């Protein structure tokens with residue numbers, strides 16, 4: 001499987017990332033298509049059939065491209081986790097937590113990762129690629145739209161337990177805002193400072209995907225059980241620390257007049 005990372009042309013999806021798995025049998029699987037056009041262009045350019053659509057959660061900026069893709073590929077499997085199909089009516093392959101499905105040459109495992117939405121799934125391939133949707137971002141995590149801090153912390157711990165060399169394909173590129181927010185909170189944290197220094201030198205188009213091991217050390221949201229982080233947000237438990245971090249990040253967004261969907 002060859003992984004492609006694309007950006008959308010529509011300004012409304014500027015932070016979204018489009019991931020396409022290209023299989024050796026001239027087929028491809030797309031993850032969370034916000035828009036169909038970029039997918040269709042890619043398929044035409046590389047002469048590929050559409051093998052499947054993976055859906056992490058129901059938000060429009062992860063699903064709006066599905067109807068048009070199905071018009072052109074009517075038999076295409078639309079794969080998601082239990083609960084998401086209540087919103088995504090086109091879903092026709094519903095996985096339970098830990099179920100494995102094969103797309104092209106790739107096995108994909110569904111991982112229930114509630115928090116951002118109650119029904120949210122990350123997808124882990126047998127080659128160690130993680131599509132984390134809006135649960136885990138580089139130096140950040142998804143906003144709590146539906147779930148509780150407990151749910152999100154459980155999900156982040158589950159993803160954090162994956163090997164360091166897991167390649168994370170997250171739903172949005174909020175890297176720079178997450179870095180600025182985190183540095184304001186912990187300006188002298190060595191791992192965070194080192195990660196941000198490295199990140200600013202990387203071209204924006206190369207910031208995603210990234211290795212989970214890098215984020216385990218520097219992402220404050222993944223470190224909500226780190227005593228230093230708990231002190232910084234004045235909380236006694238990891239769950240409270242995560243809730244405080246997310247609340248502060250939401251307020252920071254408003255203060256910076258940044259409107260984000262996740």
Ligand SMILES: [Fe+2]
Pocket residue numbers: 057059116134261262
């Ligand atoms: Fe979302």
